[in-house]
């Protein structure tokens with residue numbers, strides 16, 4: 001590969017890179033550190049519940065503090081173990097327990113053991129190890145919404161059954177309504193300590209980007225205003241540092257692909273569109289089947305910028321469900337799903353009057369059609385219909 005003219009070290013801008021400093025998170029770092037520092041005295045740290053919108057540095061802060069804590073514990077000869085589980089990736093109780101078990105050195109068969117049995121083995125083994133064990137459950141809402149809070153209930157009670165080890169939980173979520181999914185007892189034990197991460201302001205994002213840019217780009221490569229624009233755009237997206245970093249990285253990549261020697265404002269605008277299209281494709285891809293078929297019907301009926309109506313969409317959607325041999329939802333339900341697609345910003349629907357024949361929705365496509373099609377094509381059940389579009 002030819003040597004980059006733009007990036008000194010592109011990895012610094014990747015989402016999983018953990019910088020040594022996290023500007024504007026001093027207060028949160030102090031709080032997490034003060035809760036976990038109990039471990040250095042041999043006590044069980046309180047459980048900690050962390051809430052904040054996406055990209056506000058929750059995971060980064062916990063990783064940074066736990067990394068330092070591990071170093072300190074090692075130098076003081078304290079038996080401390082920290083485990084990170086992302087429950088979006090490992091969403092079942094079995095997989096969470098398997099990950100926690102493996103992190104304390106217990107080998108787990110990939111399946112074939114009942115979850116309750118695995119839990120007992122985990123508990124026994126944990127106690128035998130005589131450690132302070134901190135389990136970080138990131139994106140914890142994913143697990144609880146799909147599988148309930150039974151595992152969390154058990155884990156918040158586990159210390160009553162441990163003799164030699166101690167266990168603490170850190171739960172992280174970006175869903176403000178998450179605690180409504182919890183049994184009050186689980187909620188109160190999980191939030192022995194609570195911490196909220198506010199969204200970053202544009203000027204805070206600027207500081208974050210500047211620090212990263214020094215390591216990521218060669219000097220003088222960024223045109224004036226590039227960082228400010230990335231920060232301002234991401235601040236509008238609810239103060240999301242991940243979005244800000246993505247914008248800067250993609251802008252750099254686009255400049256590099258063109259063989260340019262500078263990253264310009266125009267590159268940032270192009271990067272924005274690029275990221276937006278990827279987002280649309282991802283959102284479409286993760287929709288349930290019926291929503292995809294409705295979206296496909298809308299796309300098919302709105303070629304050359306024409307608008308369509310609920311009745312037309314329903315008719316075509318019904319054809320697709322019949323071709324697939326699946327149940328057809330009611331008109332009323334389809335109308336609700338059309339509203340959901342509107343909420344996601346994929347389409348626009350407006351209620352209009354049809355005179356004596358009542359009201360209907362006038363529907364048009366709001367996002368990039370190709371990006372939507374890419375998302376639809378990734379589902380084999382829908383892909384064959386996309387081909388006829």
Ligand SMILES: Nc1ncnc2c1ncn2[C@@H]1O[C@H](COP(=O)(O)OP(=O)(O)OP(=O)(O)O)[C@@H](O)[C@H]1O
Pocket residue numbers: 014015016017018019021022023024025052053054055056057058059060061173174208241242245
């Ligand atoms: N204060 C900061 N300084 C430098 N980088 C930061 C800061 N805050 C966040 N970041 C970076 O922004 C990205 C997103 O941060 P992080 O994953 O911690 O967010 P999060 O709040 O856990 O988001 P989500 O809820 O989506 O998981 C990461 O690449 C992280 O390194």
